[in-house]
Amino acid sequence: MSKILTVSPSPHVTSDQSVQHLMYGVVLSLVPAFLVSLYMFGIGAVIVTAISILSCVVFEMLIQKYIMHTEISIRDGSAIVTGLLLAFNLPSNLPWWMIVLGSLFAIGVGKMAYGGLGCNPFNPALAGRVFLLISFPVHMTTWPLPLQSRIQYLDAVSGPTPLGILKETVRSGATAADALQQIPGHMQLFMGQMGGSLGEISAIALIIGFFWLLYKKIITWHIPVTMIATVFIFTGILWLAEPAKYASPLFHILTGGVMLGAIYMATDLVTSPVTKAGMVIYAVFIGLITVVIRIFGAYPEGVSFAILIMNAFVPLINKYIRPKRFGEEVKNG
Amino acid sequence: MIRTFNKGGVHPHENKISARSGIQGLPVPGSVAIILSQHLGAPAKPVVNRGDEVKTGQIIAKGDGFISSNVHASVSGKVIKIDVADDVSGYKRPAVFIEVSGDEWLDNIIRDGSVDREIKLNGTEIINRISESGIVGLGGATFPSHVKLTIPRGKKVDNLIINGVECEPFLTADHALMLEKGEELMVGVKILMKALNLNKAVIGIENNKPDAIQHLQSLSAQYGGIQIQPLKVKYPQGGEKQLIKAITGREIPSGGLPMDVGALVFNVGSVFSIYEAVQKNKPLFERIVTVTGRSVSKPSNLRVRIGTPVSALIEAAGGLPSDTGKIICGGPMMGKALSNTEIPVVKGTSGILMLPDSESRRHKILPCVRCGKCVDVCPMGLEPYLLMPLSQHDHFDALERAHVMDCIECGSCSYICPARRPLLDYIRLAKANVGKIIRTRRKP
Ligand code: SF4
Ligand code: SF4
Secondary structure, eight states: OOSOOOOOOSOOOOOSOOHHHHHHHHHHHTHHHHHHHHHHHTHHHHHHHHHHHHHHHHHHHHIIIIIIOOOOOGGGSHHHHHHHHHHHTSOTTOOHHHHHHHHHIIIIITTGGGTSTTTOSSOHHHHHHHHHHHHOHHHHTOEEOTTTOSSOSTTOOEEOOHHHHHHHHHHTTOOHHHHHHTSOOHHHHHHTOSOSOTTTSOHHHHHHHHHHHHHTTSSOSHHHHHHHHHHHHHHHHHHHHOTTTSOOHHHHHHSTTHHHIIIIITTOSTTSOSSHHHHHHHHHHHHHHHHHHHHHSSSSOOHHHHHHHHHHHHHHHHHHSOOOOTTSSOOOO | OOBOOOSOOBOOOOOOTTTTSOEEEOOOOSEEEEESOOSSSSOOEEOOOTTOEEOBTOEEEEOOSSSOOOEEOSSOEEEEEEEEEEOTTSOEEEEEEEEEOSOOBOTTSOOOOOOOOOOOSOHHHHHHHHHHTTOBOTTTTOOBHHHHHSOOTTOOOOEEEEEEOOOSSSOOHHHHHHHHSHHHHHHHHHHHHHHHTOSOEEEEEETTOHHHHHHHHHHHTTSTTEEEEEEOOOBTTTSHHHHHHHHHOOOOOTTOOGGGGTEEEEEHHHHHHHHHHHHHOOOSOEEEEEEEOTTOSSOEEEEEETTOBHHHHHHHTTOOOTTEEEEEESOTTTOEEOSOTTOBOOTTOOEEEEEEGGGTSOOOOOOOOOOOHHHHHOTTOOOHHHHHHHHHTTOHHHHHHTTGGGOOOOOHHHHHOTTOOOHHHHHHHHHHHHHHHHHHHHOO
16 A cells, blocks of 8 residues: 555544634624724724734734743634724723733733633633723723714714713713713614724624624524523613613613623633523623613623623533433433 | 434534445455454354355354354355454454355355345244344444344333434445335335334434435335334434434433333344345345545445455545545544555445545644533533543543443534544543443442
């Protein structure tokens, strides 16, 4: 036999879906949301996104080369996804050096300190975002207004987000209904015409991305649908009880980070549960914690915190919510 | 109603490229090497000596022990040596080497091509004939069929299931058999029903073989009690546990046997051999083998004498494609990669698959991203992503508690893993080690 044959154990074929496919699939699915952001916030969206991706990739490379002395693995695409998602969670007028710091925290502390891909308990992009929120609360809560300053970056016209307006009005003693008068209508919210972090504003664009991810089998419906439904039902109950005091459930799911969080942040493979049942439990709690923070907490928005809190419970969920084994519960008739 | 099993499963590309090529007889080769352990259980004991002349169909080795099976000469000629030959796993196995002269069959084998519908033997005689004829499970497990049919006291079988699923990608041997030998199969099922004293049986066939389903369905009108059950395409539906679940809804308990839920499963290839043994007095010395691959010029389903070297099959299918990097005995999900092409065909050889070099090598392994896909697809409800590190660190107790022994080695977990982790490699290792521990524990 002249031919050298490969001998390896079965299976001899693999599915088409590799980690790279998953990561680049996520990147592709975010294109519609990015385009809306570009339309609403202009140049700032481009600058923030570019800086964030670039610094995440560079930091990952540098840390692997000079600190961890491991193979450089940026080709798996995960640093790009972290950078992109971090950018989507930032206001589009955030100074560049803050973005760089946030990226360093996301990659360095959020991911590499735990050992790199697959080892981190917390969503790195959210870790970066929360780090920035705590370090630079003013910058992180000043959002550019949509459609107003497309060619300005740092000096974009800014204003509060719908959730910010709601929180302030309710705090000042007025009703939710008063607040809603200052807020764009549901249709505008749905399209993404509001202040906010650059990638979170357009529900429709994010939902398009969601269907793409489902179609490509990159994520399943369990986490996004459960989380959004939980927010909707919980706020719906409050709203039905006291419509004057609370905003409508539709308002709650269309504003802030619910869509982005449910579809992209909570579904991060590494930091979410492995079983479907585990995913549902995890998503219900994220929804509940989000609403509790929004309505009773000091911050107007609670999605990031809710996800990070539940990230911490994922090992526990994985430990107790196990798949049912074949033949485990035999009920043969 | 179309059925399937409910837990896990994957959908690899089907690649049934040889589905439209009928069954062709491969000419008798110049010499054969007949391995004596072609079945699960103890190797058979040779009953011929060097220099003996044998006829096609003559017994050359007798089953030794309860789980063992007879082996017959697949050609006529002279025994040139009794030595060892490489088997598909690369182990040396005792084998009888025969140099072929002519093709002279034993006189009592009926060689007319007619379908013999009348079953003259009674139940016990049927089982004896199956035992004498060396019939084993041709789906790959090669469990001796007569042992399966000997129901222990106190057990009851009420579900006879015939496996026509052929869920492995590329393989079409069973499909071709169902199309061309449908009548014989029906009679074969009737024989099994008689041996088991049952008045019904179900043939499970995946939906991607509508012609076979239709053909057998039309035949079933004449053969009362045989139901054709179409199944949704999903790997590993041909797994015994999955097929029983799909058809009866019953789950074999962990560590149990089909009999524990009153079921017995026979592969269509075995059923055909049983027909030939019982009606035509022909022992199992040839079988249908799919020879295929996307670069293969003539993907075929060949009727091959046991002991024929794989190289002869490849030649018949148009020769080894130049881009070949791996030759697999069986399908791509559970088959074994061959180290050379002189390895002989055995009773369990369902296919020879040639994969191009570009698809032969393993991918780079990335860290587990805890996507849960392996958990999702495991038909046994295991957690491969946890089993692999446990196996790497020799945590045998934990592996046993995690029911690693339930794994059916279907490969779905390794197939789906986006990080390309070799989950099944480590699970196999764990099974070998844990199995050893369990066996030593049983001994006093
Ligand atoms: S663990 Fe075993 S049974 Fe489960 S998917 Fe992997 S090979 Fe199949
Ligand atoms: S499929 Fe692979 S990456 Fe996903 S959880 Fe299983 S082992 Fe980890």
